[in-house]
Each structure stands twice: as C-alpha cells, then as structure tokens.
Amino acid sequence: MSTNPQPKHLQGAPSAGKPETGAPQVRRELLAVAREAAAAGAAVLAERGRGRVAADTKSAAGDWVTDFDRRAEMAVRDVIAAARPHDAITGEEYGHTDPAEPSGYRWSIDPLDGTANFVRGIVYYCTSVAVFGPVDGPAVPAAGAHPAKMKTAPAQGAVAPEDGNSLAADGAAMDTGTHGWLAGAINAPALGTEYYAAAGDGAWLIDSTQVAGSGSRRGGSATRAQRLHGGDQNEAGKLLATGFGYDADRRQFQVGALLGLMPGFANVRRIGSAALDLCLVADGTLDAYAEYGTQEFDWAAGALIAAEAGLPVLRPRTNPGWQAAGYLDFDALPAEQATH
Structure with missing residues (x-):
C-alpha cells in the first residue's frame, strides 16, 4: 500500500481526518x-x-x-x-x-x-x-x-x-x-x-x-x-481554463502543454485571473484549470476555495510550477524543459 496517497499535493481541508480542537x-x-x-x-x-x-x-x-x-x-x-x-x-x-x-x-x-x-x-x-x-x-x-x-x-x-x-x-x-x-x-x-x-x-x-x-x-x-460543490465530473462539453506568461519561451511551453491536456475537454477558456479561474471551477462554471508559472499570491485563496468545494487541487512546490484544480490528470502535466 502506498504511504503517500497524495503525491502531488492533492489537499482538501488541512484538518481532514483530525479531531476538532479550538x-x-x-x-x-x-x-x-x-x-x-x-x-x-x-x-x-x-x-x-x-x-x-x-x-x-x-x-x-x-x-x-x-x-x-x-x-x-x-x-x-x-x-x-x-x-x-x-x-x-x-x-x-x-x-x-x-x-x-x-x-x-x-x-x-x-x-x-x-x-x-x-x-x-x-x-x-x-x-x-x-x-x-x-x-x-x-x-x-x-x-x-x-x-x-x-x-x-x-x-x-x-x-x-x-x-x-x-x-x-x-x-x-x-x-x-x-x-x-x-x-x-x-x-x-x-x-x-x-x-x-x-x-x-x-x-x-x-x-x-x-x-x-x-x-x-x-x-x-x-x-x-x-x-459550492464544483461541477459535474461527468458533464459533456467540459471547459478547461488556463493562462499564459509574458515570456515568449514560457508561452510556447504553455501552449504545447495545453494541447496535451485538451483530450477530454470540449474547449478552453482564458479568463485572465488565476484567482477567479479557481473560483469558477469551485462554483462549477468551469470544469478544470491548469496553469504553469503562477505566483503564490495568485493561487493562495483560490486553491483553498476550490479544495473546500471538494475538488482535487495541485499547488506548486517549485517556482515555476503547476497550479491546477478540477478533474484532470495532474500526473500528465509536463515539466518545463530548460532552455539553452
């Protein structure tokens, strides 16, 4: 049996499974x-x-x-x-x-x-x-x-x-x-x-x-x-949200990664606010969100809101890294290749 059931930081409530105190x-x-x-x-x-x-x-x-x-x-x-x-x-x-x-x-x-x-x-x-x-x-x-x-x-x-x-x-x-x-x-x-x-x-x-x-x-x-309880995992016509960085090389990587994520989704949306992307996944307007290279203040509140809505959430452990929420394969998110 695996001793690490959440290898990519799939957290819900930090207190899950713990007795309530003050x-x-x-x-x-x-x-x-x-x-x-x-x-x-x-x-x-x-x-x-x-x-x-x-x-x-x-x-x-x-x-x-x-x-x-x-x-x-x-x-x-x-x-x-x-x-x-x-x-x-x-x-x-x-x-x-x-x-x-x-x-x-x-x-x-x-x-x-x-x-x-x-x-x-x-x-x-x-x-x-x-x-x-x-x-x-x-x-x-x-x-x-x-x-x-x-x-x-x-x-x-x-x-x-x-x-x-x-x-x-x-x-x-x-x-x-x-x-x-x-x-x-x-x-x-x-x-x-x-x-x-x-x-x-x-x-x-x-x-x-x-x-x-x-x-x-x-x-x-x-x-x-x-x-909030997120959307329907089995709904047809799923929408994936994402965002793009300002650096040209970073954008090229993000676009390529997006193409790999699209199977299973009908279309993609680019809202322009990572915090609201996460909220819109939490309320079921969007089905999933994934973006590479966001900063902590972009996702800190939104990731908690999505997790508390009962959704899988990925928080980055390196900068840059992937931030994601909703029903998609987090293990399929590619690592950025170093440029030379």
Missing part, C-alpha cells in the same frame, strides 16, 4: 479578517471609472501595475495589520513584511489579480487574500496586545514565500498536517461576487447580482451565501 474557531476568525481585507481592496478597485486606466510596465509588455494595485494592497495590509499585528504579510506590490514578534501566520495577498483586464475594462479582476499557518496552533495575541512594530522590505529583493525552498517546505508541512492554508477570500467588485473558505468549513459564494430566490448555475444571492 482551531476551527481560530480559522473562522482568520476568515473574518480575510473577508474584510479583500473587501477593502475591492472597494479601491470599485473606484475605477469608464475608459482605460493608466498603467506602468513591470517585467514585460502586458505585465502592468496601476495606482489601484498599490492603493488596494495598502488597504488590505491596513486591515490585516490592525486585526493581526503579529502576522507576516506577503503582497505582490510591496513584498514581505515581518512583525517584531511573529505569530507563525503569514498572509498572501494579490490586491488586483487580473490587472490587464482591469486596465482594459474587462470585468474579470479581483482582490485575493489568504492566510497560511499552524493547523492546530494557539490563538495569537489580539490587536492591541503587545503591539508589534512592522518592518516592510522593499519589493525588490524581498524574500517572498515563492523564493528559495519555502514552497517545498510549506508543502512538506501540509503533508504532515502541521500547517496549511487556513482561510481565504476573493472579492470581484465588477462581478458583484465574493468567494470565501475556511479550512474544514466548505467554500461559499455571495453573488450580489442574483435576486434572492432566483436561480442560477452558481446560486447564491446578495443576502444568502451559497455553498
């Missing part, structure tokens, strides 16, 4: 912070008017950053720091922040996932917030108790979780059940949707575009959260 309440408290922080970031994004938004180029053409990214990240950080002054934070725009008295919990935030969509006025963009930490760890000091002085490293040179061996270390800790992704929230203001999950408590959707009592594939309403 940890569920801690996770729900973390979720409340995640939802508030994601809503704060989304409120900044909701200030977007009509027309195209001015943007600066980061690493390559199409890899943009806007003032909205920066202001949304600060809004998210302010909420987390006020509620959880002893937690570390890693954000896309401002790097890694360590408290003077660390709690052992770390937040991973993408203030604007889908920046290219946002710049061009395409509605698939969101704020994503998730927290990683000890599954059965003690509650940390409340806000106001022994306030810690936060020190923020610049984005350049910051030791982010996806650097070095930390992805592998996180994966190993998840395998042993000591640590995991505990809570996550994704707020998409242009769609009027909020997705969220706490480990062991399922994945949920609030959809402000749905009138209470009316039907939709996703369900949910502005006043009632709908629990």
Whole structure:
C-alpha cells in the first residue's frame, strides 16, 4: 500500500481526518479578517471609472501595475495589520513584511489579480487574500496586545514565500498536517461576487447580482451565501481554463502543454485571473484549470476555495510550477524543459 496517497499535493481541508480542537474557531476568525481585507481592496478597485486606466510596465509588455494595485494592497495590509499585528504579510506590490514578534501566520495577498483586464475594462479582476499557518496552533495575541512594530522590505529583493525552498517546505508541512492554508477570500467588485473558505468549513459564494430566490448555475444571492460543490465530473462539453506568461519561451511551453491536456475537454477558456479561474471551477462554471508559472499570491485563496468545494487541487512546490484544480490528470502535466 502506498504511504503517500497524495503525491502531488492533492489537499482538501488541512484538518481532514483530525479531531476538532479550538482551531476551527481560530480559522473562522482568520476568515473574518480575510473577508474584510479583500473587501477593502475591492472597494479601491470599485473606484475605477469608464475608459482605460493608466498603467506602468513591470517585467514585460502586458505585465502592468496601476495606482489601484498599490492603493488596494495598502488597504488590505491596513486591515490585516490592525486585526493581526503579529502576522507576516506577503503582497505582490510591496513584498514581505515581518512583525517584531511573529505569530507563525503569514498572509498572501494579490490586491488586483487580473490587472490587464482591469486596465482594459474587462470585468474579470479581483482582490485575493489568504492566510497560511499552524493547523492546530494557539490563538495569537489580539490587536492591541503587545503591539508589534512592522518592518516592510522593499519589493525588490524581498524574500517572498515563492523564493528559495519555502514552497517545498510549506508543502512538506501540509503533508504532515502541521500547517496549511487556513482561510481565504476573493472579492470581484465588477462581478458583484465574493468567494470565501475556511479550512474544514466548505467554500461559499455571495453573488450580489442574483435576486434572492432566483436561480442560477452558481446560486447564491446578495443576502444568502451559497455553498459550492464544483461541477459535474461527468458533464459533456467540459471547459478547461488556463493562462499564459509574458515570456515568449514560457508561452510556447504553455501552449504545447495545453494541447496535451485538451483530450477530454470540449474547449478552453482564458479568463485572465488565476484567482477567479479557481473560483469558477469551485462554483462549477468551469470544469478544470491548469496553469504553469503562477505566483503564490495568485493561487493562495483560490486553491483553498476550490479544495473546500471538494475538488482535487495541485499547488506548486517549485517556482515555476503547476497550479491546477478540477478533474484532470495532474500526473500528465509536463515539466518545463530548460532552455539553452
């Protein structure tokens, strides 16, 4: 019998199979912070008017950053720091922040996932917030108790979780059940949707575009959260979602890999937000998602939401690596060949 039934990090709830302690309440408290922080970031994004938004180029053409990214990240950080002054934070725009008295919990935030969509006025963009930490760890000091002085490293040179061996270390800790992704929230203001999950408590959707009592594939309403269970594994006409990087060689590899994944799927969709791709798999709009080379803050919350919806999930252990969710053969995902 295999001693490693989940060789590629197919996790559901970190607490699965473990007796409940005081940890569920801690996770729900973390979720409340995640939802508030994601809503704060989304409120900044909701200030977007009509027309195209001015943007600066980061690493390559199409890899943009806007003032909205920066202001949304600060809004998210302010909420987390006020509620959880002893937690570390890693954000896309401002790097890694360590408290003077660390709690052992770390937040991973993408203030604007889908920046290219946002710049061009395409509605698939969101704020994503998730927290990683000890599954059965003690509650940390409340806000106001022994306030810690936060020190923020610049984005350049910051030791982010996806650097070095930390992805592998996180994966190993998840395998042993000591640590995991505990809570996550994704707020998409242009769609009027909020997705969220706490480990062991399922994945949920609030959809402000749905009138209470009316039907939709996703369900949910502005006043009632709908629990998510993914789509029908046996449904005909399956849709696979993916994304592409900015580097030409990376894109060539991704396109080739996509061709190998297409058998079993009727078509492919490219939404432009990894976080929302994962949510759309969780709510059954899409059937599966696979993308090579995303960053932790892209998938942290969405992968937890998909896992809590009962779906197989693959988190990368190397950077770059594969992030995937839904019903596809994770072992068929090819490793990128080094270029010379």
